[in-house]
Amino acid sequence: MEEKDKSKKKKIIKKAAIIFVVVLLLLTFFSNTILNYTLPEVSSKTVVSGTVSTAVIGQGNVENDKDYIIKAKGNRTVDKIYVKKDDKVKKGDLLFTYKEGSDTDLEEAKTALEELEISHAKKLLEDSKVSDTDSGIDLDKDRKELNQARKDLEKVEEYKEELDSKKSKQKKLNKEIEDIKKKQKKNDDAINALGTVDSVETLQAEITSSENSLADLNQQLADLKEDYQTAKNNGESADSLKTTERSIRDKEKEISKTTQEIADKKVKLSNLITANSKYKELNDEKKELEEKLTKKTDELTKLSTKISELETKADVKSAKEKVESAEEKLKSDTKSITNSNKNKAIDEKLEDYDDKKALNELEEARKKVKSLTTDDLVKVYSKQKGIVDTINLKEGQKVEKDSELITITGGKSEYVVKFATNKELAKKINKNSEVRIEEDWEGNMKAKVKSIVPDPSNPAENTLITVKVKGKSVTPGDVYNINIGGTSKKYDAVISNNTIKEDTNGKFVYVINVKSTPIGNRYSVKKVPIEVLATDGNKSAISGEITESSNIVGNSSKPLEDGMQVKLADS
Numbered sequence: 001m002e003e004k005d006k007s008k009k010k011k012i013i014k015k016a017a018i019i020f021v022v023v024l025l026l027l028t029f030f031s032n033t034i035l036n037y038t039l040p041e042v043s044s045k046t047v048v049s050g051t052v053s054t055a056v057i058g059q060g061n062v063e064n065d066k067d068y069i070i071k072a073k074g075n076r077t078v079d080k081i082y083v084k085k086d087d088k089v090k091k092g093d094l095l096f097t098y099k100e101g102s103d104t105d106l107e108e109a110k111t112a113l114e115e116l117e118i119s120h121a122k123k124l125l126e127d128s129k130v131s132d133t134d135s136g137i138d139l140d141k142d143r144k145e146l147n148q149a150r151k152d153l154e155k156v157e158e159y160k161e162e163l164d165s166k167k168s169k170q171k172k173l174n175k176e177i178e179d180i181k182k183k184q185k186k187n188d189d190a191i192n193a194l195g196t197v198d199s200v201e202t203l204q205a206e207i208t209s210s211e212n213s214l215a216d217l218n219q220q221l222a223d224l225k226e227d228y229q230t231a232k233n234n235g236e237s238a239d240s241l242k243t244t245e246r247s248i249r250d251k252e253k254e255i256s257k258t259t260q261e262i263a264d265k266k267v268k269l270s271n272l273i274t275a276n277s278k279y280k281e282l283n284d285e286k287k288e289l290e291e292k293l294t295k296k297t298d299e300l301t302k303l304s305t306k307i308s309e310l311e312t313k314a315d316v317k318s319a320k321e322k323v324e325s326a327e328e329k330l331k332s333d334t335k336s337i338t339n340s341n342k343n344k345a346i347d348e349k350l351e352d353y354d355d356k357k358a359l360n361e362l363e364e365a366r367k368k369v370k371s372l373t374t375d376d377l378v379k380v381y382s383k384q385k386g387i388v389d390t391i392n393l394k395e396g397q398k399v400e401k402d403s404e405l406i407t408i409t410g411g412k413s414e415y416v417v418k419f420a421t422n423k424e425l426a427k428k429i430n431k432n433s434e435v436r437i438e439e440d441w442e443g444n445m446k447a448k449v450k451s452i453v454p455d456p457s458n459p460a461e462n463t464l465i466t467v468k469v470k471g472k473s474v475t476p477g478d479v480y481n482i483n484i485g486g487t488s489k490k491y492d493a494v495i496s497n498n499t500i501k502e503d504t505n506g507k508f509v510y511v512i513n514v515k516s517t518p519i520g521n522r523y524s525v526k527k528v529p530i531e532v533l534a535t536d537g538n539k540s541a542i543s544g545e546i547t548e549s550s551n552i553v554g555n556s557s558k559p560l561e562d563g564m565q566v567k568l569a570d571s
Contacts, residue, residue: 039565039566039567040556040557040558040559040560040564040566040567041556041557041558041566041567041568041569042510042512042525042553042554042555042556042557042560042566042567042568042569043553043554043555043556043568043569044512044551044552044553044554044568044569045495045496045499045551045552045553045554046549046550046551046552047493047494047495047546047547047548047549047550047551047552048493048494048495048548048549049490049491049492049493049494049548050490050491050494050539051488051489051490051491051494052488052489052491052494052533052534052535052536052539052540052541053486053487053488053536054428054485054486054487054488054534054535054536055483055484055485055486055487055488055536056421056425056426056428056429056433056465056483056484056485056486057421057481057482057483057484057536058417058419058420058421058465058481058482058484059419059479059480059481059482060417060418060419060467060479060480060482061417061476061477061478061479061480062415062416062417062469062474062475062476062477062478062479062480063415063416063417063418063476063477064409064414064415064416064476067389067407067408067409068382068383068384068386068407068408068409069404069406069407069408070095070380070382070404070405070406070407070408071402071403071404071405072399072400072401072402072403072405073401074401075398075399075400075401076098076099076398076399077098077099077396077397077398077399078096078097078098078099078393078394078395078396078397078398078399079096079097079098079099079395079396080096080097080395081095081096081391081393081394081395082094082095082096082097083095083096083388083391083406084388084391085388085389085390085391086387086388087387087388088385088386088387088388089382089385089386089387089388089408090382090385091382091383091384091385092381092382093381093382094379094380094381095380095381095382095406096380096393096405096406097378097379097380098378098379098380137333137336139330139333139334142326142329142330142333142334143330145326145329145330146323146326146327146329146330148326149319149322149323149325149326150323152319152322152323153316153319153320153322153323155313156313156314156315156316156319157316157319159310159313159314160314160316162310162314163307163310163311163314166303166306166307166310167307169303170300170303170304170307173296173299173300173303174300176296177293177296177297177300180289180292180293180296181293183289184286184289184290184293187282187285187286187289188286190278190282191279191282191283191286200269200272200273200276203265203268203269203272204269206265207262207265207266207269210258210261210262210265211262213258214255214258214259214262217251217254217255217258218255220251221248221251221252221255224244224247224248224251225248227244228241228244228245228248231244382408384408386408386409387408387409388406388407388408389407389408389409390406390407391405391406392404392405392406393405393406414468415468415469415470415474415476416450416466416467416468416469417447417466417467417469417480417482418464418465418466418467419464419465419482420455420457420458420462420463420464420465421462421463421465422461422462422463423454423460423461423462423463424535425535425536426452426463426465428485428486429449429452429465429484429485429486430449430452431448431449431450431451431452432449433449433484433485434484434485435447435448435449435467435482435483435484435485436482436483436484437469437480437481437482437483438480438481438482438483439478439480439481440471442473444471444472444473445469445470445471445473445474446469446470446471447467447468447469447470447482448467448468449465449466449467449468449484450466450467450468451464451465451466452464452465452466453466465482465484467482467484486536489534489541491533491534491541491542492547492548493541493542493543493544493546493547493548494539494540494541494542495509495539495540495542495552496538496539496554497535497538497539497540498554498555499552499553499554500530500532500540500542505529506529507529507530507531507532508527508528508529508530509527509528509530509542509544509546509552509553510525510526510527510528510552510553510556510560511525511526511528511546511550511551511552511553512524512525512551512552512553512566512568513525513526522565523565523566523567523568524563524564524565524566525553525560525562525563525564525566526562526563527561527562528544528545528546529544529545530542530543530544530546531543531544553566555569
């Protein structure tokens with residue numbers, strides 16, 4: 001009985017041992033697979049050497065920046081329309097007419113003007129009461145002088161603004177001239193380095209002559225060898241044969257020398273052709289630089305003359321002093337008359353009369369009546385050439401003031417190309433940045449940054465760049481590739497921007513390390529700080545403890561930490 005129990009216990013222990021060994025083997029061989037289920041999955045990107053351009057690059061369609069929109073100047077009734085959609089019109093072409101009749105805006109403007117003129121006349125009448133003929137003071141003259149001084153100041157300020165613009169252009173021209181002179185110096189040095197360039201034709205003739213001589217020498221050598229063989233066959237003396245052998249050796253030396261001379265001349269010819277080509281290229285460049293310098297110098301001379309004229313006109317300080325003097329004189333004369341008349345009420349009326357706001361209101365009212373009584377009130381003409389894009393009116397239709405009636409596109413409208421770019425990259429450019437159009441094959445296009453604003457569709461991440469383009473070949477609808485500012489440079493380590501991480505300590509990447517084990521490769525990540533040297537919005541050049549061909553983490557299924565084990569995604 002006891003033996004049976006012992007046998008049963010042995011079987012149980014044996015089975016338990018077998019199960020333990022099997023489980024241990026399973027865990028040993030499949031531990032890597034089991035572990036991989038829990039590890040973050042990462043994609044691998046390779047660090048490469050390459051070129052990074054810091055320029056802002058974009059693509060967009062050429063479009064009209066501004067359309068000419070004709071609006072109704074009052075509440076009127078359309079009489080006749082003279083154009084239709086897609087018609088080409090020129091400046092001054094008649095577009096449509098209104099029916100003659102009253103216009104509420106015109107009537108209101110006339111009424112307002114009448115009221116202001118009556119008020120003005122009353123003030124003039126009141127002003128006549130305070131004239132002091134005995135004192136010889138003429139307030140009207142004082143006011144005219146003050147108004148003229150104010151107008152002169154406005155002109156001087158305009159001159160000053162123009163002067164500042166011209167001086168800025170002068171500075172730019174001086175820089176351009178300086179750059180051209182530097183290029184001329186470099187060009188002259190290159191030409192002088194070439195020295196005197198011989199004639200290609202002369203050297204080619206020398207080579208041809210030498211080749212003909214070589215052919216004659218080869219023929220002479222052949223004849224000597226033939227004579228030698230004949231003499232030998234005829235049993236001539238040894239002395240006679242030696243003489244012929246000596247002639248053969250001399251001829252072979254002469255042939256070798258001529259052959260070397262021809263080879264040397266051919267090398268010289270090749271170098272001469274290259275030098276001639278470079279010489280012509282440098283002289284063409286020299287001529288081009290001289291023409292540019294002459295053009296820029298003439299432009300600078302004219303500009304300097306204009307600046308000298310403006311400097312005499314742009315004395316803002318003197319103009320302001322004249323205004324202040326005229327104001328002081330009017331104030332002093334008014335005070336003198338007021339004191340002499342001892343009439344405070346009249347003094348207040350004088351101040352009211354001198355109120356610039358009242359005079360401006362009167363002038364504005366006159367302008368408004370004039371604008372509403374012009375021929376445009378009945379006939380409406382185009383103020384620019386272009387194509388009729390939309391017509392929002394019909395004959396007999398009543399239109400309200402400021403309603404948009406006709407839109408004309410093209411003509412003198414500005415052409416622009418718009419594109420969105422990375423917000424950070426856009427910070428590197430401004431309105432003075434150089435703009436290049438890749439499709440400018442003929443070199444007749446000009447482009448300039450017009451605006452840099454947040455992209456309405458994605459203001460948090462992108463910036464909308466608007467580039468103004470000009471040129472004979474600029475056509476609305478064309479697609480242009482725009483390159484703004486920046487330079488290209490080759491770097492040892494270039495990576496995709498989506499591999500760069502950032503925390504409070506700065507930017508870094510996760511480098512993937514591999515370790516071989518008996519059951520396969522194990523992968524882990526190391527956090528490596530980096531410095532971004534240049535970026536183009538998609539890729540960046542970096543420096544740090546990282547080398548070309550290193551593998552770094554692209555995307556990860558889970559957040560990573562320094563030293564964490566990971567598994568690689570299937571490529």
